[in-house]
Amino acid sequence: MPNQNGTVYGLTILSPIINDEKAxxxxxxxxxxxxxxxxxxxxxxxxLAPGTHLARLVxxxxxxxxxxxxxxxxxxxxxxxxxxxxxxxxxxxxxxxxAAAGQHLDAVWSHCVGYPGAANRPAFVAYMKxxxxxxxxxxxAVNNKSVPETLRALQTQRAVADFIARHQRIEPAQLQAKFAxxxxxxxxxxxPKPGSAGSPRAxxxxxxxx
Amino acid sequence: MSRLNETDIQxxxxxxxxxxxxxxxxxxxxxxxxxxxxxxxxLPVITTGQHWDAGKPQSTVxxxxxxxxxxxxxxxxxxxxxxxxxFLQGMKSRAAILGDTGINAPxxxxxxxxxxxxxxxxxxxxxxxxxxxxxxxxxxxxxEQTRGAIQLASQDAAAIMDDGKPTTREHFxxxxxxxxxxxxxxxxxxxxxxxxxxPDGTWAPLAxxxxxxxxxxxAGELPxxxxxxxxxxxxxxxxxxxxxxxxxxxRVYLDEHAAQYGGGKEKLAAKFIGRWRDGTPxxxxxxxxxxxxxxxxxxxxxxxxxxxxxxTRCPIGAHVRRVHPRDAFGFNGRLIDRRRxxxxxxxxxxxxxxxxxxxxxxxxxxxxxxxxASLSRQxxxxxxxxxxxxxxxxxxxxxDMLMGNHGGKGKFVVQGDAGAANPPIICANLPNFVELRxxxxxxxxxxxxxxxxxxxxxxxx
Numbered sequence: 001m002p003n004q005n006g007t008v009y010g011l012t013i014l015s016p017i018i019n020d021e022k023a024x025x026x027x028x029x030x031x032x033x034x035x036x037x038x039x040x041x042x043x044x045x046x047x048l049a050p051g052t053h054l055a056r057l058v059x060x061x062x063x064x065x066x067x068x069x070x071x072x073x074x075x076x077x078x079x080x081x082x083x084x085x086x087x088x089x090x091x092x093x094x095x096x097x098x099a100a101a102g103q104h105l106d107a108v109w110s111h112c113v114g115y116p117g118a119a120n121r122p123a124f125v126a127y128m129k130x131x132x133x134x135x136x137x138x139x140x141a142v143n144n145k146s147v148p149e150t151l152r153a154l155q156t157q158r159a160v161a162d163f164i165a166r167h168q169r170i171e172p173a174q175l176q177a178k179f180a181x182x183x184x185x186x187x188x189x190x191x192p193k194p195g196s197a198g199s200p201r202a203x204x205x206x207x208x209x210x
Numbered sequence: 211m212s213r214l215n216e217t218d219i220q221x222x223x224x225x226x227x228x229x230x231x232x233x234x235x236x237x238x239x240x241x242x243x244x245x246x247x248x249x250x251x252x253l254p255v256i257t258t259g260q261h262w263d264a265g266k267p268q269s270t271v272x273x274x275x276x277x278x279x280x281x282x283x284x285x286x287x288x289x290x291x292x293x294x295x296x297f298l299q300g301m302k303s304r305a306a307i308l309g310d311t312g313i314n315a316p317x318x319x320x321x322x323x324x325x326x327x328x329x330x331x332x333x334x335x336x337x338x339x340x341x342x343x344x345x346x347x348x349x350x351x352x353x354e355q356t357r358g359a360i361q362l363a364s365q366d367a368a369a370i371m372d373d374g375k376p377t378t379r380e381h382f383x384x385x386x387x388x389x390x391x392x393x394x395x396x397x398x399x400x401x402x403x404x405x406x407x408x409p410d411g412t413w414a415p416l417a418x419x420x421x422x423x424x425x426x427x428x429a430g431e432l433p434x435x436x437x438x439x440x441x442x443x444x445x446x447x448x449x450x451x452x453x454x455x456x457x458x459x460x461r462v463y464l465d466e467h468a469a470q471y472g473g474g475k476e477k478l479a480a481k482f483i484g485r486w487r488d489g490t491p492x493x494x495x496x497x498x499x500x501x502x503x504x505x506x507x508x509x510x511x512x513x514x515x516x517x518x519x520x521x522t523r524c525p526i527g528a529h530v531r532r533v534h535p536r537d538a539f540g541f542n543g544r545l546i547d548r549r550r551x552x553x554x555x556x557x558x559x560x561x562x563x564x565x566x567x568x569x570x571x572x573x574x575x576x577x578x579x580x581x582x583a584s585l586s587r588q589x590x591x592x593x594x595x596x597x598x599x600x601x602x603x604x605x606x607x608x609x610d611m612l613m614g615n616h617g618g619k620g621k622f623v624v625q626g627d628a629g630a631a632n633p634p635i636i637c638a639n640l641p642n643f644v645e646l647r648x649x650x651x652x653x654x655x656x657x658x659x660x661x662x663x664x665x666x667x668x669x670x671x
Contacts, residue, residue: 157606165621165638169470 002134006143008053009093010135011084013128015112016077017059027111028059028078034107035059040195045101047195051087051147052097053140057108058083080112085138087146094125152191159186214395214418216259218657219444222272222333222554223421223581224259224396226387229270229335230369230376231342232556234450234577235349236322237330237359242284245329248358249273249283250664252332252349258657261397269336269345273660274448274652276300279329283663288670292436293653296586297447301650302326307590309598310646314615319648320452322363330359331450331652333579365452367556367577378489380557380576381455382612382643383479383564385489385504389511389534391550394418395425403511406550407536407543413512420583421552422446428547433583436653437670441663444656446581449551449589451649452558453613454575457568460643472633473626481624482611484528491530496523497631514543521625522632527605529612532596539602549596551588554579575647585651609640616640 003010018027025033035057038044046052058081065072086093098105102118109115116123142150163182167175216224239245257270275283277298281290296304302316302323310316316323332349336342353359369376378387392398392405392415405415406428419427423435424443435442464482468475476499480486486499493513494503503509515531515538518524524531526538534550537543559574582588595601598615600608609615611622618641626634655663662668 161621161623161636162638165636168635 002136005140008140008143009086010138012133012135013082013131014133015080015131017080018111018113031108031111032059042193042195044195045104049097049100051093053085055084085140091125094128095121098124155192219259220272220654221257221259223446227270227335229337231336231339232367233334234365235332236328236362238327238362239282239329239359244356244358245283246664248356251352251356253660268341272333274331274654276328276650282329285668286670289436289668294434297651308593309615312617313642314646323648367558370557370561381457381574382460383487384483390552391416393421401507406547409542423583441659441668445659446654447585448652448654449580451578452647453578454645454647456570456643458570459641467637471635473631481525484524484530493524522627525624526603527608527622529610532610533592549591552581612643616642
């Protein structure tokens, strides 16, 4: 089914970037500049807002002519591409994004044609959906678990591996007691915050990654 | 495809010499004209890939250059800038990509590598210390007569001996050196398990362009190479890494964990690597070492992991399974055909027999060299994704047990089954068993290209 892989939603949004010869730097460069400074860890807008597994923002200037036998073609506009693997219902997701990361969204999308601002929630949702194109095929690393479930599962996996490493070859009764203790403690622990697992790294533009 | 022109390719690329003594000499060029004169003098003694019809020579000589070395030889700017970026940058600049951080970071390398002054590598192998010394004196005389280069340092390496006979063992006690890949056109005694896996379960040679520049690779493309074509063709890129081995740490760690492991010490040692210490693939013989397999070239590299996806025979994170996953990732093994490297190297430093006191601080380890057409696609990928990370093998952030830069953290999971002799175990709090002590990326040119460099004929137009 398009846009859906298990319970994960594959969102693709193409927003035309304002073409204003008088703007300097141009709107597309202003977007690039802002994206280059966007935090990637727990402070990322996609970590602050609920429901994002993975998101990507790209400025597409044009399609690149790779030489014959390809045909030379051009886009009518520069586009901001927003791709996201997210949880559940699209309206809920977009509303959550606007509520938690409105400032970031406005800083980026204010350079796009017809953007109404995140404060006007119904207009924002309607705008994003108007820019949406069908995601015909996408890869979801985890396709049947929500973001909180995934984070909880990773936390559990790490904790269990750690528990096993520390309690190998002890007496069954003692192991059972330790395990019961461990489970109680783990259940009371808060799940890790989105964006907290990876090591921090700077966003690089134009990087080459084979 | 017909046979390659073996007399134009350095012999070091086409075959492992199996000569037990080696000296790696590092040179610095002060003057381009004098350095070119030195290369001209060396040219007739460089060992090519020509057949050894009269038996093995007493000694061999090979040469390779860093990017700085090629610049010091005054190669044209247009040629220098056409090399792949990772070679242009050198291994030190790639430390973050390679996971060469912490204790493995360049500031902890041998002094030789601190100044960025290594311009060339000479690899000299010999049948005996006398043959090695004789060849080195000959080269020393050329250095003095031409004043073509300063010798910055040299690194001796030698096979570990058993009753005076060279072995392929390394300092942790493992038998090493199985299974370099086969390539189309390279004449060598091939054996199943050394090329690429075919859908019918047989093995075929990899495309020549995975090893040599100027030939089609596994994607049917020419590898990224410098201009002019004739400078690149029949050449390759070499990684040189001096890897210190903490033998005391390894032995203590193995003993401590073997005491917790129902399968016994030797089986646990085998699980780390995927081979028993005598070289028997654990995938083929999970319960005991078997010399009949080790000695059988039809079997000692001829296995796959498709029937062992749970890793109960060979752990999913075992060294040989990580760095050559064969069919472990599915798709008949096709995902790995562009990630293969050819390995060369020898141990350095005095071996310590089992049971005798060993110290981590003794100068002891392995000189690891890898040959490949693309440093970034082949060596760097294997190092970054399969040694320093575990996701492809479904091992999360776990690193290669033996080679990983663990820094006291991390774990290695030995999968097992319900049998008392094959229990699972998690080895945690991993120390660095191996530490990087330096190295760089080198270009290993063809004989024709060496001649062009010596005569100042490299012309990118």
